[in-house]
Amino acid sequence: MSSKLGIARTSELATEIRTVIGKLKRRLGEQAPPAHLSWSQVAVLGLLDSNGPTTVSALARAENMRSQSMGAIVATLQAAGLVSSAPDPVDGRQAILSPTKKCREWIKTNRMAREDWLFQVIRTKLSAQEQKDLARGVELLKRIIDT
Amino acid sequence: MSSKLGIARTSELATEIRTVIGKLKRRLGEQAPPAHLSWSQVAVLGLLDSNGPTTVSALARAENMRSQSMGAIVATLQAAGLVSSAPDPVDGRQAILSPTKKCREWIKTNRMAREDWLFQVIRTKLSAQEQKDLARGVELLKRIIDT
DNA sequence: CTAATATCAGGACAACTGATATAT
DNA sequence: CATATATCAGTTTTCCTGATATTA
Numbered sequence: 001m002s003s004k005l006g007i008a009r010t011s012e013l014a015t016e017i018r019t020v021i022g023k024l025k026r027r028l029g030e031q032a033p034p035a036h037l038s039w040s041q042v043a044v045l046g047l048l049d050s051n052g053p054t055t056v057s058a059l060a061r062a063e064n065m066r067s068q069s070m071g072a073i074v075a076t077l078q079a080a081g082l083v084s085s086a087p088d089p090v091d092g093r094q095a096i097l098s099p100t101k102k103c104r105e106w107i108k109t110n111r112m113a114r115e116d117w118l119f120q121v122i123r124t125k126l127s128a129q130e131q132k133d134l135a136r137g138v139e140l141l142k143r144i145i146d147t
Numbered sequence: 148m149s150s151k152l153g154i155a156r157t158s159e160l161a162t163e164i165r166t167v168i169g170k171l172k173r174r175l176g177e178q179a180p181p182a183h184l185s186w187s188q189v190a191v192l193g194l195l196d197s198n199g200p201t202t203v204s205a206l207a208r209a210e211n212m213r214s215q216s217m218g219a220i221v222a223t224l225q226a227a228g229l230v231s232s233a234p235d236p237v238d239g240r241q242a243i244l245s246p247t248k249k250c251r252e253w254i255k256t257n258r259m260a261r262e263d264w265l266f267q268v269i270r271t272k273l274s275a276q277e278q279k280d281l282a283r284g285v286e287l288l289k290r291i292i293d294t
Numbered sequence: 295c296t297a298a299t300a301t302c303a304g305g306a307c308a309a310c311t312g313a314t315a316t317a318t
Numbered sequence: 319c320a321t322a323t324a325t326c327a328g329t330t331t332t333c334c335t336g337a338t339a340t341t342a
Contacts, residue, residue, distance in 0.1 A: 022210070029333085065173060093323040137284010144272070214301090
């Protein structure tokens, strides 16, 4: 098994990553995101919370996504009262998106996510060292994405 | 930033993983898979090649997917002449799927994947140690999936 | 009769492409 | 005029649920 042999060659590692990504995506999809929001929507709330107000296009770039796709996500968040939009006083083309009070409250109550499946698995099934190793791997994946 | 601080808390790590998975999936999606096949189809060919003949249901379980979904994937692979189906002599419900000669040739010519974006990034942008760390992280992700 | 396999049919969702209006 | 932002409309891809036939 791979847990014994490890992943020997670089080409195999690339293949492994592709399959793991697909499986993990489906696995995560089984877990319903909190409060009727999709995981894409949750990700946008996280970006707005940590990076502050931005535009639809900037969010799309941050998520490697088309602005049309991001526009749809943002529209539902606005409809849910989690994101507010205001025209940019300088650049008339842009609309500045900000998290509403309701959004910040939502994040606060959901961030702990004690009921979160992924959180629970990491916490209970992985040792402290393994958690560190996993974090390291995620950092490397992030670097790959930005390449 | 996280590249400096690392990922401090477990709940943040869970969040990080979710966003990284989404972004990486889209990033990989930009890269066209070889020879008109989808990445799901490529994954199935890989399973057939490394694990030998199986059934649709077994493949679906391996990929965390419904048998109906896997059935559709396999059907296209059969239509492409990459997978052959034979009735199980013992269990009349099952159909045994095997890679065809054409499949093995396809894998041989594509496995090296020197033109593969992900492969290239890992090989050229990551040090040997980082490649090891990444492989370690992927192993841990696999363990999480199977939990 | 219950469980497992496979397949048919229809549907939901996320992201895509193309086209358009507007502002720089 | 060329570029950037945002949005409307339609499409594709991927996987889903529900129902059905068959065999164990």
